[in-house]
Each structure stands twice: as C-alpha cells, then as structure tokens.
Amino acid sequence: MKNRIFYGWIIVLAIFLMLAVGWGIPINTNSIFITPIEEDLNFTRSQMLNALTIRSIIMAVTSLSAAWVFSKFNLKRIMEISAIVLCMAYFAMRFMTSIIHYYILISIQAACITYGGFFPASVIINKWFVKKNATALGIAFMGTGIGGMIFNLMGSSLILQIGWRATITVFTAIIFIIKLVTVFILIKVDPEEKGLKPYGNTQRETMDKLEDDELPKTSIKDVLKSLKFWMLGIGIMIMGMNMTGLVSNIAPRLRDIGYSLSTSGKVTSLSMISLAVGKLLLGVIFDRYSMRNATLLSSLSLLLGMLGMLFAKYKIALICIGLGSGFGTSFGSIAPPLYAEKLYPRLEYTSKLAFFQTMSKIGGIISPILMGAMYKVSNSYNSSLVLLSGSLIVASLIWLGTLPANNEKE
Incomplete structure (x- = not known):
C-alpha cells in the first residue's frame, strides 16, 4: 500500500x-x-x-x-x-x-x-x-x-x-x-x-488553522480597494497583452519579413514545444524558488521573444522567438492559480483566481486591437513590438513591488 x-x-x-x-x-x-x-x-x-x-x-x-x-x-x-x-x-x-x-x-x-x-x-x-x-x-x-x-x-x-x-x-x-x-x-x-x-496535508492543516484563528475572511470588494491588488492585476494584464501579441503574430510577422511558410511553421512548432516544456519548468521554479523570481523570469522570456520578433531578420532571432514565446506564455496558465493560492489568504481562492484570469484575458483583448491599429498606420509590426517590449519592463517593476521574495503566504 x-x-x-x-x-x-x-x-x-x-x-x-x-x-x-x-x-x-x-x-x-x-x-x-x-x-x-x-x-x-x-x-x-x-x-x-x-x-x-x-x-x-x-x-x-x-x-x-x-x-x-x-x-x-x-x-x-x-x-x-x-x-x-x-x-x-x-x-x-x-x-x-x-x-x-x-x-x-x-x-x-x-x-x-x-x-x-x-x-x-x-x-x-x-x-x-x-x-x-x-x-x-x-x-x-x-x-x-x-x-x-x-x-x-x-x-x-x-x-x-x-x-x-x-x-x-x-x-x-x-x-x-x-x-x-x-x-x-x-x-x-x-x-x-x-x-x-x-x-x-499536514502543511495545509497548519495553514488552515492559522487562517481560521488569525485571518478572518474578507470579500473581493474589500480587496479591490487595495492599490497593490490592482497593480498586481495590471501586471497580469500586461503579460496577457504580450502573450497574445507574441503568439498570434509569429507567422504573419515572419511572412512580412520574407520567410517561407515552412520556416514560419518550424518557429511556431518550436514555440509549442517550448510552451509544453516551459509549463513544467515554470511549475518547478515556482515550487523551489520565490514567485517573484519565477514571474520575473517569465517576463524576461516574453521580452526575449518580443526582441526576437523585432529583430527577426536575423536568423538567430528565430530561436529567441520560439524559446521566449513558449516559456513566457507558460505564465498564463501557471501563475494565476499560484497567485490565488499564495496571495491574500483571507480572500476566497475562486474569487482571486477569477480576477487574475480575467485581467489576463482583458490583456488578450487589448493586444490585437492595439497591434492592428498600429499596423494600419505604419504597415509594420515594429512600433507595436517596441511598445509591448516597454510594457514588459513596467510589468517587471510591478512584480518587484507587489510579489513577495519568498513563497510564504502573505
């Protein structure tokens, strides 16, 4: 047994x-x-x-x-x-x-x-x-x-x-x-x-007892009054913008530059492989290291993918796109449930998860609208890629200010 x-x-x-x-x-x-x-x-x-x-x-x-x-x-x-x-x-x-x-x-x-x-x-x-x-x-x-x-x-x-x-x-x-x-x-x-x-289970019993004894439950309305909570949501929204903007435009970006359909397909396949492996690796990193460091690594991976898109005329950049997009977009499914588990323990898990996932989806709505409008003006992805890359730097600053340096509940 x-x-x-x-x-x-x-x-x-x-x-x-x-x-x-x-x-x-x-x-x-x-x-x-x-x-x-x-x-x-x-x-x-x-x-x-x-x-x-x-x-x-x-x-x-x-x-x-x-x-x-x-x-x-x-x-x-x-x-x-x-x-x-x-x-x-x-x-x-x-x-x-x-x-x-x-x-x-x-x-x-x-x-x-x-x-x-x-x-x-x-x-x-x-x-x-x-x-x-x-x-x-x-x-x-x-x-x-x-x-x-x-x-x-x-x-x-x-x-x-x-x-x-x-x-x-x-x-x-x-x-x-x-x-x-x-x-x-x-x-x-x-x-x-x-x-x-x-x-x-022993660890959960200890945490549950602490929450029952010392941390009375609160509502989503109370937490929404917190600037820190909203900054965390904005950071997730920025990540959602970049994840959608990167993955959805790999093939058209490469085709615009002059790469063949076959090459575009290979880069997309590399991205899928990287995504699968990235989810496992990111999960392990979240378990072994702090959520701040794991999240910063996700941001840097997305930035690597965005810079790869920006300089895609150089073939070495194609590897950056495939690896950066795959590992970076792993954030979308791994991070929100872990934030919901570790952060704001007085708030019900499903309420936190719903908020975090919604902010990510809002980013996914904004990105194609923004990139489409900027593409019409310049007939190029360059300006939107620069803007999204800059937003990842903002997100990284948000992570430094909102996420704990260790994996203890706060």
Missing part, C-alpha cells in the same frame, strides 16, 4: 489529457482551419480575426463570472455539461454556412473552455496538492502544448486528405472520447471522494 501511486497524480494525468483535447484542439489548432474555411465559405481574413476577438471577450466575461458560478453550482457537473456542449458546438462547425454561425459557435466554445478548462482544473489541483502544487499544475497544463503539437500535425494532414469539415468530425470524436474518460470517470474534485488527504 505504501508504494501505491497517490491518486492525485492520476488527476494530474487526467487534466493533462482533458486540456490536450479541450484546449489543444479548439484553441491551438484554430489557425490551420482559417484558410480552408475562408476559401470554402468566402469569409474574409478580417471576419475570421473578429472571431478571435469575440472569443477573447467571452472568455474574459466567463472568467469574471466563474467564481460565482462555481460557488453556486456543483463543479463536477459544470465540467460535465461544458464537455458535452463543447463537443456539440465544435461538431456543429461542420455544418456552418455563414460568419454569424461561426461567431455563435466560437462564443459557445469559449464559454465551455472557461467553465471546463483551466479554472476548474486549477481548483481541483489546489484541493489535491499542498506540496508540489506548482509542479502538479505545470505537468497538467503541459497538455495544451502537447495537444497543440499533435493535433496541428494531424489536422494539417487530415484537411489535405479529407477536407476541413470531415476533420472537424474526427476531432470532435477525439474530444468526446477523452472528455468522457477524464471528466466523467477519472477526475475527482476532492481527495475525500477517494478516502484520501491532500498531498502535504
């Missing part, structure tokens, strides 16, 4: 697979469907990009409401309903004939991804792990990058062989099977469902 694998690691594997299909397919393979759908349905590139903005807005709104939703309804049931509706909405794209259909289906998928993705996964892992919480998050959230790699390769081949509509059907079947096994069977929200205690 002593050598039996702790079931929490089964949960981590299940979430890894759940995100590999639940995020890796509808989000990370989206770009390979853009051109085939445009050509088949006569959609414009502008219309397709509008869908990404709509998706970001829906994810921001649902992230903001997630704390309330999960406090009122059963978390597991919400995940199960989200899984079913996601499959239906994704499969329905096979039959769409107008851009309005696309916008509606993308919006439904975005809501399902929020309610059945990172948010509940973060809550579940937080319940199962006290020690090695960040490492568990890193391993589980690697699924998005690994899924993106696998299904981009699979999807590109399938679209050429059987068309984009049939590929949607194949992907729907994969999502359904994996979601059925993970969400409905393997995932347990609380260790007590398996007669277990969280990993590192």
Whole structure:
C-alpha cells in the first residue's frame, strides 16, 4: 500500500489529457482551419480575426463570472455539461454556412473552455496538492502544448486528405472520447471522494488553522480597494497583452519579413514545444524558488521573444522567438492559480483566481486591437513590438513591488 501511486497524480494525468483535447484542439489548432474555411465559405481574413476577438471577450466575461458560478453550482457537473456542449458546438462547425454561425459557435466554445478548462482544473489541483502544487499544475497544463503539437500535425494532414469539415468530425470524436474518460470517470474534485488527504496535508492543516484563528475572511470588494491588488492585476494584464501579441503574430510577422511558410511553421512548432516544456519548468521554479523570481523570469522570456520578433531578420532571432514565446506564455496558465493560492489568504481562492484570469484575458483583448491599429498606420509590426517590449519592463517593476521574495503566504 505504501508504494501505491497517490491518486492525485492520476488527476494530474487526467487534466493533462482533458486540456490536450479541450484546449489543444479548439484553441491551438484554430489557425490551420482559417484558410480552408475562408476559401470554402468566402469569409474574409478580417471576419475570421473578429472571431478571435469575440472569443477573447467571452472568455474574459466567463472568467469574471466563474467564481460565482462555481460557488453556486456543483463543479463536477459544470465540467460535465461544458464537455458535452463543447463537443456539440465544435461538431456543429461542420455544418456552418455563414460568419454569424461561426461567431455563435466560437462564443459557445469559449464559454465551455472557461467553465471546463483551466479554472476548474486549477481548483481541483489546489484541493489535491499542498506540496508540489506548482509542479502538479505545470505537468497538467503541459497538455495544451502537447495537444497543440499533435493535433496541428494531424489536422494539417487530415484537411489535405479529407477536407476541413470531415476533420472537424474526427476531432470532435477525439474530444468526446477523452472528455468522457477524464471528466466523467477519472477526475475527482476532492481527495475525500477517494478516502484520501491532500498531498502535504499536514502543511495545509497548519495553514488552515492559522487562517481560521488569525485571518478572518474578507470579500473581493474589500480587496479591490487595495492599490497593490490592482497593480498586481495590471501586471497580469500586461503579460496577457504580450502573450497574445507574441503568439498570434509569429507567422504573419515572419511572412512580412520574407520567410517561407515552412520556416514560419518550424518557429511556431518550436514555440509549442517550448510552451509544453516551459509549463513544467515554470511549475518547478515556482515550487523551489520565490514567485517573484519565477514571474520575473517569465517576463524576461516574453521580452526575449518580443526582441526576437523585432529583430527577426536575423536568423538567430528565430530561436529567441520560439524559446521566449513558449516559456513566457507558460505564465498564463501557471501563475494565476499560484497567485490565488499564495496571495491574500483571507480572500476566497475562486474569487482571486477569477480576477487574475480575467485581467489576463482583458490583456488578450487589448493586444490585437492595439497591434492592428498600429499596423494600419505604419504597415509594420515594429512600433507595436517596441511598445509591448516597454510594457514588459513596467510589468517587471510591478512584480518587484507587489510579489513577495519568498513563497510564504502573505
């Protein structure tokens, strides 16, 4: 019995697979469907990009409401309903004939991804792990990058062989099977469902007793009066701007400079590999070192990617783009749940997580609008890349002023 694998690691594997299909397919393979759908349905590139903005807005709104939703309804049931509706909405794209259909289906998928993705996964892992919480998050959230790699390769081949509509059907079947096994069977929200205690339970009991005895609960309204809390949110928003601005524009930036589609694809693949590995490494760094140092490393990685984009005419910069974008964007899924766990212990975990994830999503909304407007003026990404690079320096100063130098709760 002593050598039996702790079931929490089964949960981590299940979430890894759940995100590999639940995020890796509808989000990370989206770009390979853009051109085939445009050509088949006569959609414009502008219309397709509008869908990404709509998706970001829906994810921001649902992230903001997630704390309330999960406090009122059963978390597991919400995940199960989200899984079913996601499959239906994704499969329905096979039959769409107008851009309005696309916008509606993308919006439904975005809501399902929020309610059945990172948010509940973060809550579940937080319940199962006290020690090695960040490492568990890193391993589980690697699924998005690994899924993106696998299904981009699979999807590109399938679209050429059987068309984009049939590929949607194949992907729907994969999502359904994996979601059925993970969400409905393997995932347990609380260790007590398996007669277990969280990993590192003694540490949690000590912290919970301290919070019960010395730290009366507070509300999100009270914390929102804190300038430090808002500065932390602004820092996360800046990171969201840079993550979206970097990853979404790698291919068009390289194509503008004159690189081939093949080269752009290789850099994007390197970014996906870096993202998968980066989530694991960032989780380990959060566990072993201070959250301030781990976050500063994420900021510097994004800055490396941005500078690589700015000087992309030099081939060495392509490596900077691939490595910097992958490791830097790991921040988006790893940092918010860890901030929610470690910071402001008097405030409910889900309220903090909802705020942090919403600020990141707001950054994701601002970035394409800002970069698009600046591109129209100069017909170049240079000015927006300089602006975003400068914003990362501001974010780094925010981290120095708001994040603790160690991993103790404050």
